Amino acid sequence: MVTTIAVLREAVHHASTQSREDSLSARTPGFILALFPVGCSTIKAMSEREGKLARRVASELRGAGFVVYYVGGCVRDRLLGVETSDIDLCTDAPPARLRELFPGSAEVGAHFGVVLVRGEEAEVEVATFRSEHSYRDGRHPDAVAFETDPKKDVLRRDFTINALLQDPFSDEVVDYTGGKSDLEAGLIRAIGDPRQRFREDHLRLLRAVRFAARFSFEIEAETFSAMREMASTIERIAPERVQGELTRILTEGGARRGFELLDASGLLPHVLPEVARLKGVPQPPDFHPEGDVWTHTMLVLDSLGPCTPALGWAALLHDIAKPETIQFADRIRFHGHAEKGADEARRILTRLRCSNELSEAVASLVGAHMRFQDVPNMGEAAFRRFLRLPHLEELLQLHCADCLGARKGSETLELIARRRATLTESDIHPAPLLRGHDLIELGYRPGPAMGEMLSALEEEQLEGRLRSREEAVRWLKRHFPATV
Numbered sequence: 368m369v370t371t372i373a374v375l376r377e378a379v380h381h382a383s384t385q386s387r388e389d390s391l392s393a394r395t396p397g398f399i400l401a402l403f404p405v406g407c408s409t410i411k412a413m414s415e416r417e418g419k420l421a422r423r424v425a426s427e428l429r430g431a432g433f434v435v436y437y438v439g440g441c442v443r444d445r446l447l448g449v450e451t452s453d454i455d456l457c458t459d460a461p462p463a464r465l466r467e468l469f470p471g472s473a474e475v476g477a478h479f480g481v482v483l484v485r486g487e488e489a490e491v492e493v494a495t496f497r498s499e500h501s502y503r504d505g506r507h508p509d510a511v512a513f514e515t516d517p518k519k520d521v522l523r524r525d526f527t528i529n530a531l532l533q534d535p536f537s538d539e540v541v542d543y544t545g546g547k548s549d550l551e552a553g554l555i556r557a558i559g560d561p562r563q564r565f566r567e568d569h570l571r572l573l574r575a576v577r578f579a580a581r582f583s584f585e586i587e588a589e590t591f592s593a594m595r596e597m598a599s600t601i602e603r604i605a606p607e608r609v610q611g612e613l614t615r616i617l618t619e620g621g622a623r624r625g626f627e628l629l630d631a632s633g634l635l636p637h638v639l640p641e642v643a644r645l646k647g648v649p650q651p652p653d654f655h656p657e658g659d660v661w662t663h664t665m666l667v668l669d670s671l672g673p674c675t676p677a678l679g680w681a682a683l684l685h686d687i688a689k690p691e692t693i694q695f696a697d698r699i700r701f702h703g704h705a706e707k708g709a710d711e712a713r714r715i716l717t718r719l720r721c722s723n724e725l726s727e728a729v730a731s732l733v734g735a736h737m738r739f740q741d742v743p744n745m746g747e748a749a750f751r752r753f754l755r756l757p758h759l760e761e762l763l764q765l766h767c768a769d770c771l772g773a774r775k776g777s778e779t780l781e782l783i784a785r786r787r788a789t790l791t792e793s794d795i796h797p798a799p800l801l802r803g804h805d806l807i808e809l810g811y812r813p814g815p816a817m818g819e820m821l822s823a824l825e826e827e828q829l830e831g832r833l834r835s836r837e838e839a840v841r842w843l844k845r846h847f848p849a850t851v
């Protein structure tokens with residue numbers, strides 16, 4: 368077993384280096400990276416501190432005579448040799464004993480019997496073994512029973528690879544569901560009857576896709592056919608939960624495979640019908656030899672490594688308005704698709720209950736993704752304003768992914784890097800020549816008009832038409848005389 372796990376570990380490492388080699392950060396030209404470093408890992412590394420705290424908690428439980436195991440994602444990730452996001456412990460200690468043993472720890476819902484033990488800058492979840500019963504709402508169990516048998520605890524979990532236990536002292540892995548062999552085979556398999564498991568909690572449909580995408584695993588045949596049958600039940604899940612899973616699929620490094628699985632399982636039209644509609648929308652072959660809008664979008668996702676939510680969603684939605692803007696003129700054209708796409712992206716993300724901040728970031732990236740066309744003809748001020756666009760770093764990454772998805776390089780990125788290198792930070796963000804209090808001293812009254820004056824001044828400054836305080840005062844008196 369040890370050797371096969373080691374071989375698998377190699378394979379996963381190989382796959383992740385490969386995908387990293389193919390990914391945006393690896394293919395972003397070096398000069399762009401130097402100016403705008405690409406890359407962000409959404410999976411936080413399990414800290415030393417967390418590991419230490421987990422061992423201390425385990426020792427205390429063992430010392431008090433209880434059974435204790437590492438469980439779930441952290442065991443899976445350890446066996447795969449990949450970073451893990453958090454450590455979960457499970458034990459036969461009843462909730463009341465957990466509260467006594469770890470006074471001051473936060474209870475994650477007392478009746479759930481889960482406590483969050485906090486140490487210095489680390490926290491570990493400890494849960495009493497439990498079984499779960501009767502899921503009438505398709506998401507939450509109506510009843511939870513505390514158990515002393517760890518087997519009962521793992522049987523309520525979703526997939527075999529998420530149901531492994533590990534003894535914190537001997538490192539022995541306890542496997543009641545065949546999780547180890549599924550890890551070796553690279554399979555996502557529901558525990559027990561997949562139909563029943565997806566009926567209990569429909570969110571598991573998306574979790575299956577997420578884990579398959581993240582680890583480049585296959586979904587086991589019976590599990591997959593249950594998913595196909597039950598795809599429409601995902602509509603009963605709260606939009607923010609759906610959004611949480613989709614965001615993770617987009618940002619954890621396997622976005623293309625994730626979306627191909629959403630498509631193949633029939634989930635896509637139920638979660639993102641607008642994206643499903645990209646299929647079969649033709650594009651001009653001269654500009655897009657790769658094929659239709661869906662194919663292009665998948666190739667764009669393919670070039671993303673782990674990335675920020677804004678970049679992941681913008682990559683998925685950048686051409687979302689192509690179906691509604693298509694025109695068969697001299698050639699196929701999508702006039703205004705970026706601007707319309709920004710509205711469409713905002714609408715979709717609002718429906719999925721994304722934060723305003725994320726929706727606006729994505730809308731701004733989608734809305735600006737065609738601006739690169741104008742860069743070669745931009746004058747100085749226009750170019751500086753371009754460099755001031757919000758989320759510039761992600762916008763450059765989006766453009767890079769967009770080019771890779773159309774099987775071409777980008778001379779524009781090279782041009783941007785060359786021109787950017789000649790500018791200082793204060794060329795791009797010059798200190799204002801006048802501020803609000805200066806305007807008040809000059810006799811203007813505070814109010815909304817003052818904001819307008821300040822941005823008009825900034826515009827003139829950026830254009831290079833105003834260079835000093837005196838010039839600014841003169842200009843202001845000429846253009847805003849009435850308010851004085």
Ligand code: ATP
Nearest residue numbers: 438439440441452453523524525529530568570571
């Ligand atoms: P990640 O690395 O994404 O956090 P994870 O496996 O740790 O993966 P969590 O969502 O943190 O996933 O859940 C921890 C464990 O709880 C899982 O490994 C699984 O055993 C169990 N679990 C979580 N959500 C469900 C669910 N919806 N149905 C059944 N079991 C679940």
Ligand code: MG
Nearest residue numbers: 440441452453
């Ligand atoms: Mg976890």
